[in-house]
Amino acid sequence: MHFPIVALIGRYQDTGLDAPLRELAALLSEAGRTVLVESRTAQNTGVNEYDCAEIDEIGKRAHLAIVMGGDGTMLGAARELAPYGIPLVGINHGRLGFITDVPLQEVTRAVTDLLAGRFETEERIMLQGRVVRGDEVLFSATALNDVVLNRAGRGGMIEVRVEVNGVYMSTQRADGLIISTPTGSTAYALAANGPILHPALKAVTLVPIAPQSLSNRPIVLPDTSVLDMTLTAISRVETGASVHFDMQTLSELQAGDRIVVQRADHVLRLLHPVGYRFFSTLRRKLHWSQMPQATDSLE
Known part of the structure; x- marks a missing residue:
C-alpha cells in the first residue's frame, strides 16, 4: 500500500476550507488510509472527526502530507517537514500557485492516482542561515524560497559586504539583497528582476533590490556556495534593517551583524501528478503567450 498514513495540513484562515478538507479526508479513509489532521487545521476548521496531530508527530508518523492552501502554506509545511523526509503534495485553494500545483477541482483524480502509485x-533544495553578532548566533532558520536582507524604514539604503566561500565578492549599497533557491526564483527575486531558475538546477541566486549602482546585477552561484554578508552601514535616516527567512523575520539588525546562508542539509520532496510540467505552470501563472499548436510534449 502506498502512503498508509496521510497527514492533512490546511490554510485554516481560508473561508470554506472545511468542506474540501472533509471530502479529501473521506476519500483517503475510504481508500483504507489512516488520516491525521494537523492540530491547528483541525481546531480552526472544525474537521476534528479524524486523529489530530502536532507537526512533530506528523513528521514521525506520516508517510505523506497533503497541503491545501496556497504557496505560503506550503512554505511553512516544507520548513517543518522536510527534515523528516516526508513527501508533500500541494492542493491549491484559491489562485494557481507555483508549488501548490493541483487545482481543487482535480483533487479526486490526483489523489486517487497518488494512492495507486502514479x-x-x-x-527542491532549501537554504539554512543564521544571524551572527560577534560570537553569538542571534537567529537561525531554514527557507524554501529565499533569505532576504533589507532596510526596515522608508528612506536610505543599507550597505552589505558579500563574501562567497570566504572570498570577497563585492560591497553593495541597495534597498536589500535576496538569496534565492530555484523555487524562490519565481517569488520576490522575480519581482526584483532576478532570473527564473528551473527547479532541477543546483544553484542559488543573489539578487540586489534597487541597487545604487546599475552595474550590480543578479548573479547565479553553485548551491555549494556559502554566502557571508556583513551589514557594514545603515543610513542615518534609516530605522534599521531586517532579515527574512521565507516568512520568518528578525528585525533591528545592527552594523557589523553577519548573515551566513548556505544550502540546507535536507531537501523538500514534492509529488506531482503524472504529466506535470514546470513550463506549463509558468505559462499559466505568468501569462506567457504560446502558439495554438504548442503541446506539453514539446517541453
Whole structure:
C-alpha cells in the first residue's frame, strides 16, 4: 500500500476550507488510509472527526502530507517537514500557485492516482542561515524560497559586504539583497528582476533590490556556495534593517551583524501528478503567450 498514513495540513484562515478538507479526508479513509489532521487545521476548521496531530508527530508518523492552501502554506509545511523526509503534495485553494500545483477541482483524480502509485517525484533544495553578532548566533532558520536582507524604514539604503566561500565578492549599497533557491526564483527575486531558475538546477541566486549602482546585477552561484554578508552601514535616516527567512523575520539588525546562508542539509520532496510540467505552470501563472499548436510534449 502506498502512503498508509496521510497527514492533512490546511490554510485554516481560508473561508470554506472545511468542506474540501472533509471530502479529501473521506476519500483517503475510504481508500483504507489512516488520516491525521494537523492540530491547528483541525481546531480552526472544525474537521476534528479524524486523529489530530502536532507537526512533530506528523513528521514521525506520516508517510505523506497533503497541503491545501496556497504557496505560503506550503512554505511553512516544507520548513517543518522536510527534515523528516516526508513527501508533500500541494492542493491549491484559491489562485494557481507555483508549488501548490493541483487545482481543487482535480483533487479526486490526483489523489486517487497518488494512492495507486502514479505520480512524479521532484526534489527542491532549501537554504539554512543564521544571524551572527560577534560570537553569538542571534537567529537561525531554514527557507524554501529565499533569505532576504533589507532596510526596515522608508528612506536610505543599507550597505552589505558579500563574501562567497570566504572570498570577497563585492560591497553593495541597495534597498536589500535576496538569496534565492530555484523555487524562490519565481517569488520576490522575480519581482526584483532576478532570473527564473528551473527547479532541477543546483544553484542559488543573489539578487540586489534597487541597487545604487546599475552595474550590480543578479548573479547565479553553485548551491555549494556559502554566502557571508556583513551589514557594514545603515543610513542615518534609516530605522534599521531586517532579515527574512521565507516568512520568518528578525528585525533591528545592527552594523557589523553577519548573515551566513548556505544550502540546507535536507531537501523538500514534492509529488506531482503524472504529466506535470514546470513550463506549463509558468505559462499559466505568468501569462506567457504560446502558439495554438504548442503541446506539453514539446517541453
